Amino acid sequence: MPRPVTIRTVARMAGCSIATVSRVMNGTGPASVEAETRVRAAVAELGFRPSEIGRSLKTLRTRTLGVVIPSLTNPVFASSVAGIEAEARKHGHVLLVTATDYDPGRERELVDTLVAQSVAGLVMTVADPDSNPTLDHLDTAGIPYVLVYNEPQRSGRAAVTVDNAASGRTLTRAFIDKGHARILFVGGRFSSSDRSRLRYRGYALAMREAGLQAAPVLELDYLADVAAHRVALETLFAVQPCPSALICSNDLLALSIAAAVRDMGLRVPQDISVAGFDGISIGRLVSPSLCTIDQPTRLMGERAVQRLFELIACTGLRAVEHLPFRLRLGESIAAAPEDTGIGPLATLTA
Amino acid sequence: MPRPVTIRTVARMAGCSIATVSRVMNGTGPASVEAETRVRAAVAELGFRPSEIGRSLKTLRTRTLGVVIPSLTNPVFASSVAGIEAEARKHGHVLLVTATDYDPGRERELVDTLVAQSVAGLVMTVADPDSNPTLDHLDTAGIPYVLVYNEPQRSGRAAVTVDNAASGRTLTRAFIDKGHARILFVGGRFSSSDRSRLRYRGYALAMREAGLQAAPVLELDYLADVAAHRVALETLFAVQPCPSALICSNDLLALSIAAAVRDMGLRVPQDISVAGFDGISIGRLVSPSLCTIDQPTRLMGERAVQRLFELIACTGLRAVEHLPFRLRLGESIAAAPEDTGIGPLATLTA
């Protein structure tokens, strides 16, 4: 393998010392025009590019950022990573990307792996941003990180997110304004998503504000298939009146729930309205287009990297930054049908 | 920052030399039970983890793989990266992920960046796998890589893909079998995707075999929005009969085209059938569910990594490996409506 082209190779060809080569390449220190010319010629000829490893070992820091997310196959995370990658590249950094596959227990292992790679900092989306030993460890180790999507309630942790509770409230209000009363919140497992929890909280608040009774969340695995989701819905509807609206804790789940509803022979939105969160772009393409909370997903990734660099430069704040969200009504939401059923979900508390 | 815990710190605490620590950690060479115990205790106490940088500098290789793809926001690539990441992690490797944003000119720059990071190898999806200076460079530099999705026609390049031409033929036949004759192929820019080109080739072959005339591809930017796609379709249909079926070169484009068709007041599939390629999972959730060519996307990523490690170990073959695809009919394909229009697209050549 013809690959031993090091700084020494260049120095030899340019007829100078490695120090001069280093100075020319990094623009540090003085160098005669003549020497610089010869060095640049040699560099071009050899196609030399300094090894990041050698550089890192010396400077004790890398141009590498670590990324930890639950999964790449959820467009939401993929899109935030796209933003992270673009912004990192702008700053001459590369990304080490890892996924927990929704197993919070793997967070620590992945972080350790990335730390062993001497990453300059981390961008993460974790299951629980408040009570999290892994983040505690990063804090004490002094390794900078910024959370994305997570919304830590106690301060001291840098995060870029939207106000999830407020978005849940906004979305729920849209349904209430359209006359819905029997609104069910369908969520992914709370244990693996603080977003889901907070969005439910917003839902519950909006319901209470409207004098309606918030139903308990229907918690299910959002990665399961349509058939499983259908079974879950049918099981629930067997013991209580069918809701007129389903608010799902994310768009992928909403698409699956909508499919399950159709499988049950019901129409979306005429019989049941369905909505999600995240604003994945595919939601605009499907029919009926998905009612959702639009989020600047890619921008969130970019902002996270910007703030990470601020933290690295010790000019950053460890605070939660909220980016604006926007209600996208779409076609999967309709006015509530004539309300006939009376039952737990429909009980007016006022 | 309390972060100077090196192999020396451990040696000091364990009361031995750094060599012993290294031997214990790597399981290389002998070590007394007593020494090993003390070392392990110190390692646990300090939370020591050897720096990959130091190790790499010495061994001249890393446990890092580079990934170059067009974009993370296309579920197809995201899903293959998910497979790549999982398989790499199994082998104790991490991933440096970069995206060209569909700009082939950026391939070289990204590869250089990754090579400067001394990646052990690369997994890539490029615009043109045959005439590609960047790949030539990797070949001469002796840096192992495996292509995913790309299907190099001339040999000498390792790739994991499906038979794109065959899949195009299979999908087109399905339409012909359902009585379609006016079938239009809608493709992303050929210049940025050999898959698109090869799928069109399969389409053209199937048409010819059936005695039908293959229409020229309608080439458009698959990242454009629905409105732009609608304009493109309307412009074309203004000068020639409306086709009864649209075969799109990938699923994301197919979803957008289906939306555009609906915007035009036509029904899918009653008025026009629509199909795509790739088998993205969301295609199963939408209504009508998407007719597509199912591909083992994630598996392709995993296989690519397996083969990359074979190449690194010099036991691998630089050949194209085809994984099986499967026609998924879905609901977006229907029997051809009564054929009334006669025009360029409908001309029978037989």
Next chain:
DNA sequence: CTGTTAGCGCGTTCAT
């Protein structure tokens, strides 16, 4: 079985 030592590729003093 263990400690000492020589680099790996680079940036950075310190002399010159």
Next chain:
DNA sequence: ATGAACGCGCTAACAG
């Protein structure tokens, strides 16, 4: 303006 020498964290070869 330039070069020699050192050390970053680690592994491996060798000496003991």
